[in-house]
């Protein structure tokens with residue numbers, strides 16, 4: 001147990017799907033897993049373990065932002081022997097060619113965050129997912145006839161900008177913005193574990209279209225199904 005997670009070690013699977021929203025975790029667990037068991041309610045950061053096509057899998061919220069996913073993912077990797085975390089988030093489109101509900105796969109995450117610098121003196125502004133997990137997700141998407149858009153993410157500490165879209169994100173060819181992948185990829189690297197990040201486009205910073213809070217909780221089924229399918233190839 002940790003200050004943030006009441007689970008015993010054997011209650012969490014080797015693979016964890018991790019949305020920011022704990023209610024998205026509950027929705028996916030209750031709709032797609034069988035034999036589910038809720039292993040964490042501390043701070044309402046709900047976590048579930050169950051079976052997906054016979055394989056044990058966990059789904060747990062990360063909360064919003066790098067400090068939050070930094071805590072939960074580090075504990076999962078170092079105290080619960082989790083091997084792989086696949087973030088299943090929402091993101092804002094930074095380029096006009098992306099539509100609401102498109103599913104995006106991070107091939108890298110650029111950030112101004114000091115998370116990696118503070119955590120391990122890692123000064124890299126770009127962190128990377130695990131290639132083998134991205135390949136598993138691409139294979140699952142292919143099988144499901146879904147198109148996955150691989151691109152660089154801007155992993156930001158900010159949701160509401162007074163100064164407009166971060167020019168550094170555009171200069172670094174980021175196609176979407178979200179708030180966790182950089183810290184997750186860093187934690188996977190320093191612990192010798194694996195990570196990937198899928199996001200569904202929930203809004204566009206270009207067209208200003210947006211989904212509702214309810215859709216962000218319960219309407220990201222395409223992404224969930226790709227992550228669930230990919231977990232079988234990990």
Ligand SMILES: O=P(O)(O)O[C@H]1O[C@H](CO)[C@@H](O)[C@H]1O
Nearest residue numbers: 019020021064089090178179
């Ligand atoms: O929907 P989730 O997974 O929380 O992801 C995105 O949504 C939150 C902001 O609304 C941030 O956590 C951002 O990364």
Ligand SMILES: O=c1cc[nH]c(=O)[nH]1
Nearest residue numbers: 090091092177178179
């Ligand atoms: O961080 C995020 C997530 C979704 N949409 C945004 O605009 N930013």
